[in-house]
Amino acid sequence: MNSPIRRPAFFVSDRTGITSENMGDALLEQFNGLKFKRATYPFVDTPDKARALVQIINRTAEEHEVRPLVFSSIVNDEIRTIVKTSAGLHLSFFDAFLGQLEDELGMRARHSVVSRAQNTERYDARMEAVNFALNHDDGVSDKNLEEADVILMGVSRSGKTPTCLYLALQYGIRAANYPLTPEDLDSTDLPRMVKNHKHKLFGLTIEAERLHDIRQERRPDSRYAALATCRSEVADAQAMFRRHNLPFTNTTHKSVEELAVSIIQACHLKRRF
Amino acid sequence: MNSPIRRPAFFVSDRTGITSENMGDALLEQFNGLKFKRATYPFVDTPDKARALVQIINRTAEEHEVRPLVFSSIVNDEIRTIVKTSAGLHLSFFDAFLGQLEDELGMRARHSVVSRAQNTERYDARMEAVNFALNHDDGVSDKNLEEADVILMGVSRSGKTPTCLYLALQYGIRAANYPLTPEDLDSTDLPRMVKNHKHKLFGLTIEAERLHDIRQERRPDSRYAALATCRSEVADAQAMFRRHNLPFTNTTHKSVEELAVSIIQACHLKRRF
Numbered sequence: 001m002n003s004p005i006r007r008p009a010f011f012v013s014d015r016t017g018i019t020s021e022n023m024g025d026a027l028l029e030q031f032n033g034l035k036f037k038r039a040t041y042p043f044v045d046t047p048d049k050a051r052a053l054v055q056i057i058n059r060t061a062e063e064h065e066v067r068p069l070v071f072s073s074i075v076n077d078e079i080r081t082i083v084k085t086s087a088g089l090h091l092s093f094f095d096a097f098l099g100q101l102e103d104e105l106g107m108r109a110r111h112s113v114v115s116r117a118q119n120t121e122r123y124d125a126r127m128e129a130v131n132f133a134l135n136h137d138d139g140v141s142d143k144n145l146e147e148a149d150v151i152l153m154g155v156s157r158s159g160k161t162p163t164c165l166y167l168a169l170q171y172g173i174r175a176a177n178y179p180l181t182p183e184d185l186d187s188t189d190l191p192r193m194v195k196n197h198k199h200k201l202f203g204l205t206i207e208a209e210r211l212h213d214i215r216q217e218r219r220p221d222s223r224y225a226a227l228a229t230c231r232s233e234v235a236d237a238q239a240m241f242r243r244h245n246l247p248f249t250n251t252t253h254k255s256v257e258e259l260a261v262s263i264i265q266a267c268h269l270k271r272r273f
Numbered sequence: 274m275n276s277p278i279r280r281p282a283f284f285v286s287d288r289t290g291i292t293s294e295n296m297g298d299a300l301l302e303q304f305n306g307l308k309f310k311r312a313t314y315p316f317v318d319t320p321d322k323a324r325a326l327v328q329i330i331n332r333t334a335e336e337h338e339v340r341p342l343v344f345s346s347i348v349n350d351e352i353r354t355i356v357k358t359s360a361g362l363h364l365s366f367f368d369a370f371l372g373q374l375e376d377e378l379g380m381r382a383r384h385s386v387v388s389r390a391q392n393t394e395r396y397d398a399r400m401e402a403v404n405f406a407l408n409h410d411d412g413v414s415d416k417n418l419e420e421a422d423v424i425l426m427g428v429s430r431s432g433k434t435p436t437c438l439y440l441a442l443q444y445g446i447r448a449a450n451y452p453l454t455p456e457d458l459d460s461t462d463l464p465r466m467v468k469n470h471k472h473k474l475f476g477l478t479i480e481a482e483r484l485h486d487i488r489q490e491r492r493p494d495s496r497y498a499a500l501a502t503c504r505s506e507v508a509d510a511q512a513m514f515r516r517h518n519l520p521f522t523n524t525t526h527k528s529v530e531e532l533a534v535s536i537i538q539a540c541h542l543k544r545r546f
Contacts, residue, residue: 007378016534018443019299022292026346027370030382042534067377073299089377096369097300104340104362105280109303119528120483126529127487130435134410162403165438169529170291210393214400255392256399256442261289261315 008060008068009036012053012083014076014113017042023093024071036069044074045113050082057086077111122172122273129168129175129272136176137161142193148176150267151194154204155180155233156224157214159251163204163259170260172272185236190244202263203241203248208234210252281333281341282309285326285356287349287386290315296366297344309342317347318386323355330359350384395445395546402441402448402545409449410434415466418449423540424467425450427477428458428506429497430487432524436477436532443533445545458509463517475536476514476521481507483525 009028011020017040028036044050060068070088074080075098084090098109135141136148138161145151150167152160152175160177167173184191194201208231215225223229241248247266251259263269282301284293290313301309314326333341343361347353348371357363371382408414409421411434418424423440425433425448433450440446457464467474481504488498496502514521520539524532536542 016530018530019295022295026292027374029387030348030371031378031380032383042538075303091370091373097364098303100364101300105304107304110305114302127435130438162400162442165403166442169435169439169442257289257291265315
């Protein structure tokens with residue numbers, strides 16, 4: 001039997017490489033059990049950098065005695081052509097789709113990196129959303145909750161903060177969050193601070209065992225982290241969501257991306273850029 | 274002359290749709306001046322949802338009298354086949370690349386959505402990085418700066434916080450930030466709090482005019498926002514970066530993604546998931 005080869009995978013772009021990484025990850029996770037040796041090369045935006053990269057790919061191919069995978073989102077034709085001279089298998093995003101789109105739209109594409117220079121609008125929307133999330137993290141303030149697009153509610157450590165920040169950074173959505181305290185959970189009413197914003201509330205719940213693990217990391221062997229506490233808080237929170245007919249989701253097996261997109265869908269939120 | 278058609282563009286996925294949006298955005302921005310009517314359909318993961326979507330695409334095609342663009346990252350063959358019966362132009366990510374990769378790797382891909390269920394490791398790395406960024410935002414604490422992967426330094430409103438949060442969420446990188454105060458800028462020394470971590474420092478600078486605009490939004494007509502203040506703070510900050518040989522970049526024309534990737538590259542940072 002051959003020992004398994006850890007195939008080299010290059011993610012290459014004349015911009016950040018985020019598109020080529022996304023694309024490559026989505027493809028590679030389709031191959032069960034294979035491991036890859038990853039390397040990202042962003043900002044390959046001159047012929048010299050492209051030629052240097054070709055040498056790296058070729059050297060890697062020789063050392064590993066296997067053809068490296070090259071996930072490329074290089075839009076500049078000259079640079080892409082140089083990179084394609086390497087010994088790797090080229091999965092080139094723009095080669096696959098740009099020609100088709102040009103035919104359909106009846107115009108020639110730019111074939112060059114689009115400057116984001118004028119994009120202060122997007123930057124400002126993002127900044128404001130991030131500041132909003134930071135100023136409305138963990139129920140610290142009910143100021144300007146009218147300006148919230150959504151308010152995430154859940155017990156401590158159920159995943160509210162990263163989800164709010166992701167909504168802000170990725171979509172410019174203003175997401176506040178409110179942590180349910182033991183007092184809140186004892187009441188049959190909604191917490192005072194968020195009561196008038198019921199239509200914006202979205203609940204996060206989590207499996208008690210997972211919550212216990214997370215809280216143990218923070219405060220080992222505390223009452224806060226005890227499995228019994230986690231079980232009762234989670235049960236009370238879910239009862240509250242049901243009693244008041246709030247949309248909610250279980251965060252246990254979801255990534256932050258999946259949570260964000262589920263919330264956008266359930267609450268009909270609009271991205272701000 | 275025809276009035277310009279705002280072509281409908283669908284972003285479709287059996288997961289979050291983030292890959293199809295990335296891919297579609299990168300392609301569409303290559304067509305100068307064209308506007309598109311965007312709609313994202315995530316979690317199209319049953320044949321029924323796929324058939325409902327086909328009807329929506331077909332109705333849109335009739336209403337607009339033009340073929341909609343459909344950027345698809347649907348991995349399930351049955352669902353993808355249904356969506357492809359619609360009247361749109363299908364730019365299907367998995368169709369373009371999965372077969373090529375199967376041939377190269379000599380194995381059949383899963384052709385089904387990969388559950389992220391076991392991915393608590395990734396979630397934990399992310400949570401920790403987000404908590405780290407929040408606990409080390411705006412120089413509030415020098416506790417555990419040894420655990421920082423990088424420390425962003427710059428004048429107030431130069432873009433530190435969103436960049437730190439993006440590094441945390443996207444790469445699990447622990448990024449602290451330190452705001453340069455007028456006192457810091459008067460000194461020829463590095464600020465006391467970060468002095469012992471010089472090898473982790475990365476400077477952010479910004480054009481004075483842009484900084485002025487941002488600060489005006491926050492505190493209109495203050496000394497803090499005055500163009501003269503912005504000019505002198507920016508000049509002093511850049512002088513400090515140069516004097517101490519710190520790597521730095523100008524944030525004015527860069528997106529948060531570009532900043533994050535530039536910093537990773539300059540500081541040789543490693544993603545934690």
